[in-house]
Amino acid sequence: MPGPRLTRLASDARLVTLVREGRAGAFEAIYDRHHRGILSFCRHMLSDQHEAEDALQHTFMAAYSSLLASGQPIQLRPWLFTIARNRCYSV
Secondary structure, X not given: OOOHHHHHHOOHHHHHHHHHOOOOOHHHHHHHXXXXXXXXXXXXXXXXXXXXXXXXXXXXXXXXXXXXXXOOOOOHHHHHHHHHHHHHHHO
8 A cells, every 4th residue: 555655646547546446545645736726726717715615625525426436537637627617617
């Protein structure tokens, strides 16, 4: 099992695999790597910090569920931004 440092250094594709294998810390590493950009994007789209934070939380909850439910290959960063965009549109 990769340690925290190795998880942080792993590629997005490897992190997706680790999440799907149930490896502790992999989704946290995804969040740590991508949450700032997603929050900024949501804040830009919604022009409201509170709504942006809600959209960010929804994005990562939906992403986690989807990663566990599907084994399909994804391009993580664009996929996360697509989830965030769709959430912002629905707000």
